Amino acid sequence: MLLVPVKLTMEDIVGEIPYKRPPLEYPPPANCLDSFLRSLGLSKPQPLRRPPLTKAVEICNFPEALERVRYALRFNPPSTVLRWGKLVTVCNRSIEPSEFEPDPLRLDVNEEELKLVCRTIYHRTKLEEVQSVVLMRDMLPKMYDKHSLERGKRVSQKERDKRGVTDECFAYGELDQEKFIEIYFKVSAAYGDWPEKPCFFDLGCGVGNLVFAAAFVGKVPWKTCGGIDQIEGLVERGEKRMPRWERLTGIPSETKKIEFMWEQDNFLDNPDPWMDATFILLHWTAFNSEQLKLAADVMAQCREGCLVVTFTNPIPNSDFEILIKGNVDVSWGPAVYYIQEKLTPRKAVKGRVAGETRVEAQPDDDFDEWG
Numbered sequence: 001m002l003l004v005p006v007k008l009t010m011e012d013i014v015g016e017i018p019y020k021r022p023p024l025e026y027p028p029p030a031n032c033l034d035s036f037l038r039s040l041g042l043s044k045p046q047p048l049r050r051p052p053l054t055k056a057v058e059i060c061n062f063p064e065a066l067e068r069v070r071y072a073l074r075f076n077p078p079s080t081v082l083r084w085g086k087l088v089t090v091c092n093r094s095i096e097p098s099e100f101e102p103d104p105l106r107l108d109v110n111e112e113e114l115k116l117v118c119r120t121i122y123h124r125t126k127l128e129e130v131q132s133v134v135l136m137r138d139m140l141p142k143m144y145d146k147h148s149l150e151r152g153k154r155v156s157q158k159e160r161d162k163r164g165v166t167d168e169c170f171a172y173g174e175l176d177q178e179k180f181i182e183i184y185f186k187v188s189a190a191y192g193d194w195p196e197k198p199c200f201f202d203l204g205c206g207v208g209n210l211v212f213a214a215a216f217v218g219k220v221p222w223k224t225c226g227g228i229d230q231i232e233g234l235v236e237r238g239e240k241r242m243p244r245w246e247r248l249t250g251i252p253s254e255t256k257k258i259e260f261m262w263e264q265d266n267f268l269d270n271p272d273p274w275m276d277a278t279f280i281l282l283h284w285t286a287f288n289s290e291q292l293k294l295a296a297d298v299m300a301q302c303r304e305g306c307l308v309v310t311f312t313n314p315i316p317n318s319d320f321e322i323l324i325k326g327n328v329d330v331s332w333g334p335a336v337y338y339i340q341e342k343l344t345p346r347k348a349v350k351g352r353v354a355g356e357t358r359v360e361a362q363p364d365d366d367f368d369e370w371g
């Protein structure tokens with residue numbers, strides 16, 4: 001199995017070391033004549049400048065510098081093509097000194113340090129009690145009042161027995177919706193607040209509660225929230241709750257406009273519905289190494305810059321970079337999860353089952369319909 005190396009060694013350090021503001025530095029005298037003129041008061045002294053901040057630890061402890069990073073993220077959200085280069089450029093953009101601001105903040109950060117900054121923001125962010133979260137906590141349990149984990153397992157097992165499906169990759173388990181939205185909020189804070197009309201898919205959605213959870217809390221209203229599962233009895237349990245969703249009152253009109261997509265399908269066989277997603281959840285713990293490899297090839301069709309959360313194993317594909325490796329409890333016990341970003345343009349893939357004619361290696365800009 002080909003695994004993407006995890007480079008996560010600095011995260012404990014960042015945030016622990018208090019940042020000391022560097023001392024102000026006088027620029028060295030330009031030349032003797034200049035110093036002579038300056039001593040006579042005939043030449044203006046150059047303004048004092050602090051050296052630029054270059055390290056994540058410095059930036060993370062300097063609110064104005066963090067503000068600059070957030071600004072860069074806001075204008076280059078997930079799914080921006082060649083995003084990290086653009087983020088670095090915006091962060092490092094210099095501001096001319098002026099009479100009112102003689103020493104504006106300067107950053108000279110490289111991509112690696114910037115990723116460290118984002119990782120620190122991720123770990124520092126907590127789930128807030130914003131209106132959308134309160135709404136989800138109130139309404140989702142009502143929508144799923146008859147559901148339990150045991151019931152989901154029974155539905156899955158019964159259908160698998162009936163259809164003679166023996167592959168363990170279809171084993172049922174659940175991620176708690178609170179934990180899912182916490183990951184979503186942390187990702188949004190650390191990696192940017194999504195482009196317009198983002199699109200979420202839970203690949204292997206089970207009963208679909210996380211699809212609704214995403215719909216409730218989307219920081220930028222989703223264009224589409226979708227759930228795909230091979231087990232019809234499960235995905236049906238999501239879809240049949242749509243009338244309840246439609247009857248809900250008190251949710252913002254933008255949220256009500258979300259298009260839901262429920263598919264009983266093997267998402268590996270048919271990536272057409274989800275390949276434009278900006279945020280994907282893949283709770284694929286039960287996948288064996290062969291299935292992971294196949295899935296990784298199929299995932300190469302995702303758009304550049306999409307973010308994917310996977311459980312237990314990262315996507316074994318160098319098109320994706322691991323941004324975060326974290327721990328979370330799921331229904332079957334403690335799990336490791338990964339947040340990965342696709343850094344390459346969409347690729348055509350050998351062995352593609354559906355939509356063969358449509359998918360060629362194409363620039364992502366052609367697919368901008370979903371933001």
Ligand SMILES: C[S@@+](CC[C@H](N)C(=O)[O-])C[C@H]1O[C@@H](n2cnc3c(N)ncnc32)[C@H](O)[C@@H]1O
Nearest residue numbers: 169170173174175204205206229230266267283
């Ligand atoms: C561990 S459950 C996750 C359920 C839900 N996403 C969650 O995290 O709470 C995994 C689900 O993925 C489905 N699944 C596994 N492989 C699949 C595939 N290739 N195509 C569609 N569904 C699949 C299984 O049927 C199962 O319902």
